[in-house]
Amino acid sequence: MKRNFLYKLCNWCLKRQNVKSYSPNEIVEDCQICHGFESQIEKICKNVLQVTKDYRYDTFQIGLTLDHSFYDNEDKFRSRFRIRGKENIKTSILRDIRKKFSKLSNKRVDSSSPEITINLQIGKKFETNVIMSSKTMVLSGRYIKTKRLKVTSNDSRNGDRLDLNQHHIENVLRIKLSNLLQSNSITYWPLGKEEPRSLVLGNGRPFYVSIKNSKIFNLKETFSIRSSGLVFNIKDRLPTYPAAPPFYIKKVKALVSVSEKIVTLDSDFIQNTGIKLVEFVTQRGKNWKFVYDMQVKLKSPRKFELTMICDNGFPVREFIDGRGSTSTCLSDLIHKECSCDYFDIMNIVSEDDCQVSK
Ligand SMILES: [Zn+2]
Known part of the structure; x- marks a missing residue:
């Protein structure tokens, strides 16, 4: 293997390449492969911390789109020194960012079902773009209605009455939940309907609600929401809606x-x-x-x-x-x-x- 002392590598890259035959002439921060990733990682993670500061969560995952220049630099180096089968630069960067961010945020990486997903786009000069998404939550519960609604609609068709009541309940729940969970996408699925004048007593009517793009995940196991004669008792958190509604x-x-x-x-x-x-x-x-x-x-x-x-x-x-x-x-x-x-x-x-x- 020919020696080449012209490459300027940082310690991080040197360790990753693990080439015994190669001795760099200089250990530098301005590395020809990674452009000095080690000096940037803190800044990148603090940026992510800033973007995620309004989220209340326990688990996360980070994805990465890396500028092609990083791969090109590494490919050139590896083909020059015939290095094969080593972890690529994206995998290394990603692993280190996940580790660092986990330490900074004090949250856990979960690759199968993370509460929040952070997608990073890192450009040639470490310009970083952070795109957030979060897991859809499905809550199940029951509502009780202790006040009869007065409806001023002149349309008394049965279906309309039932729908009117459902929309009212849905709106109340949606406003409350979107404030509580900071989500803009809430879908409500009650099991059955009643009229505006009907009370719903006893255990209450079962319902499901799915919440997308939420910022809040550290909810209590069970909680209640009260508003204008309605009490929503949230009893469970499910991974998805049930395949068929229970009987x-x-x-x-x-x-x-x-x-x-x-x-x-x-x-x-x-x-x-x-x-x-x-x-x-x-x-x-x-x-x-x-x-x-x-x-x-x-x-x-x-x-x-x-x-x-x-x-x-x-x-x-x-x-x-x-x-x-x-x-x-x-x-x-x-x-x-x-x-x-x-x-x-x-x-x-x-x-x-x-x-x-x-
Ligand atoms: Zn480097």
């Missing part, structure tokens, strides 16, 4: 008005109907839900309270009003025209939970 049963209490006076026999009939399978049509096509139990309590000659235990997602108003697509409706059972004044969700339980209390 739930709900207990509903509705106030029903009827066209004609009720005699006791009518309500007796409802108490003994047994389990019913009700078919109805949604935007996605036909659907079927079970009603497991119905109980009636007379409130006045033309009003009664109907308590139902049914699958979550059962279309309560359509079933009572009889104007929807349900295969059986309440009017069919008591032979009187019925209308739903309002309904409340008393509880929602999963299949695994114990029986719904009656």
Whole structure:
């Protein structure tokens, strides 16, 4: 191997090349391979520290796009001295930056599922650009609604009422979470809907929420958000949404008005109907839900309270009003025209939970 004393290398590069046959004529900081990376690393890491200062996290990963001149310099040197199979300059720089940044920030490297990802672009003269991204978080929880909403919309179609209520709840949650987690991208997925006037009691309605580009990761395991009659209890943090929504049963209490006076026999009939399978049509096509139990309590000659235990997602108003697509409706059972004044969700339980209390 020919000797070449013209190369000016720094200690860092010399160690990396590990060439016994090569003795540099000078150890310099202005290295011909790395342009003096060692004197820049502190500055680069402090720059990253500055960019990440608003993030609350425990784990990170750093990626790197390095100017081609670094590779070119190293390739030239290595081909000159026939050095093969050594770690390339990008891998070395990246490893040292990760190590240094971990020490400075006191955070852990996690290459499989980091909370924040820092992408560095390093130019020829160490001009550094830092691009941040963060892991999508999925939280699961339940909300309770203790106040009836007043809606001034003149559109009383069932679907609109349900959607209006959902949008309201979504907005409240989104504003609260985006302030708390400093995220601008929040997606809300409730399991089922109720009307603006409906209360949601008991354990509350299950929901998921996915949060992108968050800056805050060191959340408590469980926490609650309260706002205008709504309480969101966050219970879990998941890697992704569940592949299929879990199965739930709900207990509903509705106030029903009827066209004609009720005699006791009518309500007796409802108490003994047994389990019913009700078919109805949604935007996605036909659907079927079970009603497991119905109980009636007379409130006045033309009003009664109907308590139902049914699958979550059962279309309560359509079933009572009889104007929807349900295969059986309440009017069919008591032979009187019925209308739903309002309904409340008393509880929602999963299949695994114990029986719904009656
Ligand atoms: Zn060097």
